Amino acid sequence: xxxxxxxxxxxxxxxxxxxVPGAARRxxxxxxxxxxxxxxxxxxxxxxxxxxxxxxxxxxxxNYDLIRSPDWVxxxxxxxxxxxxxxxxxxxxxxxxxxxxxxxxxxxxxxLVAMAFNRGLKGLPVYRAIFYLPSLLGxxxxxxxxxxxxxxxxxLVNMVLWQLFGIEGPSWIxxxxxxxxxxxxxxxxxxxxxxxxxxxxxxxxxxDMYEAAEIDGASKARQFWKITLPLLTPVxxxxxxxxxxxxxxxxxxxxxxxxxxxGPINSTLFYTLYLYQEAFGFFRMGYASALAWILVVIIAAFxxxxxxxxxxxxxxxx
Amino acid sequence: MATSxxxxxxxxxxxxxxxxxxxxxxxxxxxxxxFVGPSGCGKSTLLRMIAGLEEISGGELRIDGQRMNEVPAxxxxxxxxxxxxxxxxxMSVYKNLAFGLETAGMKRDEVRRxxxxxxxxxxxxxxxxxxxxxxxxxxxxxxxxxxxxxxxxKIFLFDEPLSNLDAELRVQMRVEIARLHxxxxxxxxxxxxxxxxxxxxxxxxxxxxxxxxxxxxxxLDLYNDPANQFVAGxxxxxxxxxLKARLAEGDASRRTIEIAGRPIVLERPIEARAGxxxxxxxxxxxxxxxxxxxxxxxxxxxxxEHLGGSTVIYTETPxxxxxxxxxxxxxxxxxxxxxxxxFDPAKAHVFGEDGRRV
Numbered sequence: 001x002x003x004x005x006x007x008x009x010x011x012x013x014x015x016x017x018x019x020v021p022g023a024a025r026r027x028x029x030x031x032x033x034x035x036x037x038x039x040x041x042x043x044x045x046x047x048x049x050x051x052x053x054x055x056x057x058x059x060x061x062x063n064y065d066l067i068r069s070p071d072w073v074x075x076x077x078x079x080x081x082x083x084x085x086x087x088x089x090x091x092x093x094x095x096x097x098x099x100x101x102x103x104x105x106x107x108x109x110x111x112l113v114a115m116a117f118n119r120g121l122k123g124l125p126v127y128r129a130i131f132y133l134p135s136l137l138g139x140x141x142x143x144x145x146x147x148x149x150x151x152x153x154x155x156l157v158n159m160v161l162w163q164l165f166g167i168e169g170p171s172w173i174x175x176x177x178x179x180x181x182x183x184x185x186x187x188x189x190x191x192x193x194x195x196x197x198x199x200x201x202x203x204x205x206x207x208d209m210y211e212a213a214e215i216d217g218a219s220k221a222r223q224f225w226k227i228t229l230p231l232l233t234p235v236x237x238x239x240x241x242x243x244x245x246x247x248x249x250x251x252x253x254x255x256x257x258x259x260x261x262x263g264p265i266n267s268t269l270f271y272t273l274y275l276y277q278e279a280f281g282f283f284r285m286g287y288a289s290a291l292a293w294i295l296v297v298i299i300a301a302f303x304x305x306x307x308x309x310x311x312x313x314x315x316x317x318x
Numbered sequence: 319m320a321t322s323x324x325x326x327x328x329x330x331x332x333x334x335x336x337x338x339x340x341x342x343x344x345x346x347x348x349x350x351x352x353f354v355g356p357s358g359c360g361k362s363t364l365l366r367m368i369a370g371l372e373e374i375s376g377g378e379l380r381i382d383g384q385r386m387n388e389v390p391a392x393x394x395x396x397x398x399x400x401x402x403x404x405x406x407x408x409m410s411v412y413k414n415l416a417f418g419l420e421t422a423g424m425k426r427d428e429v430r431r432x433x434x435x436x437x438x439x440x441x442x443x444x445x446x447x448x449x450x451x452x453x454x455x456x457x458x459x460x461x462x463x464x465x466x467x468x469x470x471x472k473i474f475l476f477d478e479p480l481s482n483l484d485a486e487l488r489v490q491m492r493v494e495i496a497r498l499h500x501x502x503x504x505x506x507x508x509x510x511x512x513x514x515x516x517x518x519x520x521x522x523x524x525x526x527x528x529x530x531x532x533x534x535x536x537x538l539d540l541y542n543d544p545a546n547q548f549v550a551g552x553x554x555x556x557x558x559x560x561l562k563a564r565l566a567e568g569d570a571s572r573r574t575i576e577i578a579g580r581p582i583v584l585e586r587p588i589e590a591r592a593g594x595x596x597x598x599x600x601x602x603x604x605x606x607x608x609x610x611x612x613x614x615x616x617x618x619x620x621x622x623e624h625l626g627g628s629t630v631i632y633t634e635t636p637x638x639x640x641x642x643x644x645x646x647x648x649x650x651x652x653x654x655x656x657x658x659x660x661f662d663p664a665k666a667h668v669f670g671e672d673g674r675r676v
Contacts (some may be wrong), residue, residue: 208404211371216418216469217392226417230408315408317451 060289070286077290088291090266091274098180098270099247102187107239110191114198115228128196135192144186144256148173151182173257176267183253183268194239201235202228233314241306248299251276271295320347321382321395321472321505323368329376330363330529337363338529340377345507345522350499353509354516354552355526361509362477364526368507369398369475381473397466398475401482403458405450411437411461412446418469436467439498456487463498474499476508480515492518513553517541525549547597547673556602556630561614561639563598563668565590575668578637582612584663590676599667602630602644607651610660617641617659619651633657 035042060077062070081088113131117124134143150156153171161167172178205228213223229236251272254262262269262277275295279288323345330338338360345351353361366372368379370391379386386394397418405414412433419429437443440460450458459479466474476495480488496519499506510516516523517537525532525540525548533545537553544550550558565588566574572587577598590596605614617633620640629649633641641659651657670676 206402206404208400208402209406211369211391212398212400212404212465213417213421214371215369215391215396215398216421218417218421222421227406230406233408317407 056289056292059286060293062286064285064289065283066285067283073286077287078294080287081290081294087266087269087274091262091269091271094180094262094267094269095248095250095271098184098187098250099244101181102184103240103243103247105184106188106191106243107194107236109188110193110195110239111198111232111236113191114195114202117195117199118202128199132192132196135190141252141256144253147182147186147253148257174264176263176265179258179264179267183250183257186253187247187250194243197235197239198232201232205231230315234316237306237310237314241303244302244306245299248295248302320349320503322347323473323505323507324380324383325364325368325377326380327377328364328367328374328379330360330367330372331375336375336529338367338375341529341531343524343531343534345505348503348505350496350506350508350519350521351524352516352520352522353507353524353526354511354513355532356511356552358528359526360529361511361524361526363529365475365477365507365509368394368473369396370394371398395472396475397469397471397473398477399459399462399466399479401478403450403462403482405458405461405465407450410447410449411442411453411464414450414461415446415464415468418465432468432470433464436464439467439501440464440494455483456491459483459487459491460494463495467498467502472504474502474504474506476506478509478511480510481512488515495519514555517553523553525552544667544675546675547599547669550599550667550669550675554601556642556644558599558601558667559605559641560669561598561600561635561641563596565592565594565596567592577614578635578639580613580615582614582663582666584666584668588668588676590668590670595671596676597669597673599669600661600665602642604665605641605643605659605661606645607631607643607649607657608660609658610662612661612663612666614641614659614661616656617643619653619655619657621653622649622651624648631657633659635659 059070061074062072063077064070117128117131121127151172152158153169153174155172157172158169161169170178172182209227209231210223213227218226249272250270254268254270254273255276258264258268258273260273260277260281262273271291272295275288275291278284278291323343325341325343327340327342328338329336329340341364353364355361363372367374370386370389374387381394406417409417415433415436416429419432424432433446434443437446440463442457442460442464445453445457445461450461453461459482462479479495480491483491492515495508499519508515508519520537522534523537523540524534527548532552533540533549540549540553544553547560551560561577563575563577563582565572566576566581572590573584574581575584575588575596575598576582582598588596607617615636617631617635619631619633621632623630623632626648628647629645629651631643631645631649631651633643635641643657643659668676
């Protein structure tokens with residue numbers, strides 16, 4: 001090995017111009033495998049997430065029908081959404097109602113089941129898996145189809161109502177007064193994921209706090225309100241944020257149950273379903289992109305508000 | 319008026335597995351009783367049964383003569399200080415102290431009076447608006463004690479309350495708890511695995527092992543007259559020296575034992591079978607380097623610890639049995655030297671094969 005090649009390999013200050021490829025080779029040798037392993041994620045992030053997101057931001061200021069080139073229209077799509085689109089208002093109303101009803105109900109139910117499990121049930125892992133199952137299946141097309149069968153006019157729900165109480169139930173899915181609530185129930189049924197997180201949170205609360213409260217004479221209800229709930233607020237906060245974002249994005253159940261129409265009378269017209277109709281029903285890609293960005297802003301605003309409000313009601317131990 | 323506690327053949331079992339085996343014990347009104355023993359001996363379980371946090375599997379617990387087995391924890395007139403303090407992290411110190419009183423539906427003025435009185439007593443007044451996470455270990459401990467005081471209970475229960483504190487703070491809090499007992503005069507039960515805490519605080523020490531009482535009595539009674547080898551070894555620091563011994567043959571008075579081939583004449587006859595392996599016990603502070611009424615021969619000095627006020631000397635007897643001496647003051651002895659191991663036979667103990675004192 002010559003002195004020059006040594007200097008090149010060391011990449012010293014006095015190394016000749018040939019030192020740069022040497023340094024690059026060493027950097028590649030050091031970091032190359034890491035980049036190779038990261039490559040699938042990098043392709044996914046830039047090619048399938050960030051790229052399309054930025055493209056949709058651009059398209060939201062255009063008219064675009066997938067065939068002709070996008071036509072720049074400035075803020076016209078946003079102006080129309082805000083001023084001349086009654087379906088946007090209807091979709092917003094349905095989506096907010098769904099979020100407001102389904103998230104608290106799902107969290108309350110998940111907490112209830114988690115508390116029951118936290119009492120040291122025998123065979124807990126088996127029950128936990130069984131109760132978690134709907135969360136895995138819940139958003140699937142198959143379950144939405146099943147739900148449609150359950151709540152149809154001749155479905156199982158009405159059969160049970162008739163057999164047990166002699167009540168002739170309506171067609172829950174095709175009645176605009178009830179259709180959204182069947183989707184809320186479907187959402188609550190998928191309580192497994194927040195339940196598992198609640199269960200982990202409950203297990204973190206030291207038992208001696210309950211024992212101290214017991215000695216102080218606190219009833220189970222007072223223990224729940226004064227100890228369990230405040231100490232669980234970090235977990236409640238996490239679950240609330242995640243479930244709310246999920247609820248805003250809900251699509252499959254409404255699509256299957258309403259057969260893509262959002263009916264009856266727009267009663268299940270979720271925001272994402274309306275967005276889908278605009279994009280793939282009417283090929284108004286620019287308009288749909290504007291709708292998508294409004295949803296992004298709403299979710300971001302909600303999340304920011306949640307984090308800002310957390311300091312007033314979420315109790316962190318340290 | 320202080321309260322008495324009686325445990326009558328108390329048993330705790332988890333399924334078929336017994337952890338407390340029929341304990342009989344009386345704690346007199348105003349007494350400071352300390353349950354002490356190694357980990358797993360059942361001392362905390364026993365305390366929790368008295369508190370009402372563990373179901374009693376058998377026997378009877380009486381407080382002031384009243385059966386308490388089925389009485390809920392909140393109705394037993396007790397307050398408990400937990401090892402982990404069990405402070406509610408989302409509540410201020412004031413709210414922590416007031417929680418039990420508010421739960422009992424006490425009027426706001428009375429709650430405030432009691433909380434402020436306890437805070438004054440424990441010098442935590444300036445901390446009342448802080449959350450527990452903003453307190454030091456010692457301050458948290460005071461708040462935990464304060465939470466017990468405000469309820470004005472008949473009985474205080476302490477479950478290893480000082481084990482999370484550093485050595486200096488532990489000594490300080492030990493003194494404060496002892497003072498608290500003097501000023502309140504309540505019956506207190508204190509659980510610890512630290513025999514020094516037990517010796518310094520207790521009116522009565524209850525030594526437990528594997529769910530059974532090994533001995534209960536005043537600290538110095540346990541120190542001077544341990545009922546068995548376990549208590550002799552557990553009480554006292556450094557630990558009592560135990561050496562292999564046997565009853566000497568041919569001594570009709572049964573007062574002579576042999577240790578490493580040396581005859582030692584004791585002050586009283588030994589109640590042991592001929593040939594039974596015995597254990598001779600003598601405390602490190604009862605051994606002295608020099609001639610005395612009795613001796614174990616010369617000890618080879620292995621290590622010397624100069625503590626300033628005292629000196630600990632680790633030696634080996636001529637037959638290689640480790641023996642420790644604790645000498646008041648400073649001593650110039652060095653490792654490698656030979657020192658005569660003398661002692662007063664009146665302060666020696668002999669234990670039988672099963673550990674009983676003979």
